[in-house]
Amino acid sequence: MTTHAGSAGSVRKTAPPVEGVKARESLAARIVEKLGGGLVRAFLLVVGLFWLVPTIGLLISSLRPPDEMSASGWWKVFSEPSQLTFDSYQKLLENSDITNSILNTVLITVPATLLVVIVGSLAGYAFAWMEFPGRDWWFLAVVGLLVVPVQVALIPIAELFGKIGLFGSILGVVLFHTGFGLPFAVFLLRNFFAEIPRELLEAARLDGAGELRLFFRVVMPLAGPAVASLAIFQFLWVWNDMLVALVFTDADSQPITVALQTQVRQFGNNIDVLAPGAFISMVIPLAVFFAFQRQFVSGVMAGAVK
Secondary structure, three states: OOOEOOOOOEEEEEEEOOOOHHHHHHHHHHHHHOOOHHHHHHHHHHHHHHHHHHHHHHHHHHHOOOHHHHOOOHHHHHHHHHOOHHHHHHHHHHOOHHHHHHHHHHHHHHHHHHHHHHHHHHHHHHHHHHHOOOOOHHHHHHHHHHHHOOHHHHHHEEEEEEHHHOOEEEHHHHHHHHHHHHHHHHHHHHHHHHOOOOHEEEEHHHHHOOHHHHHHHHHHHHHHHHHHHHHHHHHHHHHOOOOHHHHHHHHHHOOOOHHHHHHHHHOOOEEEEEEEEHHHHHHHHHHHHOOHHHHHHHHHHOOOOO
């Protein structure tokens, strides 16, 4: 807005020439509206369908007879749906190596995830809101552990577990995954806890809340999205792990990833067991991710907007 003084001392206000700016803004707004409309949704839908194609193909393959899988691709089932059968899953349930490995996978993944979430939450709260000597240096040491690759620790920890009797056991694999999952857990949760308003914690302390009550009644309810994100990351990493399990487990404690690899090595044409076993191994973490996707997105975006 500009002002001009007239001959009689009066002030006359004139509007700036914004017609061109409005036209440009309206054109940009129309482009953004189109990009955010049905075209983008259709594109994302196509991308999602392509992402699900391997899963759908593996599911259909697991429902086809072995001779049909060897003779043609899985897409032939759309022209001959009568070939679908659950015989492969029946054989899978009769294979004790696969069924025991599924149970071993659960016994490894669930404790390793819970331990990382519990210990990481307590440590993250301590680093964020509790005062103790060398707190910042200890936190820097924890952050430094993030750069240590898993491969470096395999041989030393294998020797240690052999000396204390944990090598080849489920407990040894759980402890290994817990130890390597904690640095990321502490780093993630400490940064999230540090964003909680100090006034909220001080008000709880004035009401007589101790540190444990403050942690469980105030901090943890607010940290639900971050904890859910951490749990999903840890669950997927442990469930899909093969390297650590291949080194630290034996025939009685191996998870499904190692069991499927053993089936490939011993029975190259055992596709009627491999296909349903691979689908079960993949669909469980996929179901966990979709079940907690809202909490995952909220946890990833936590702290992005203040």
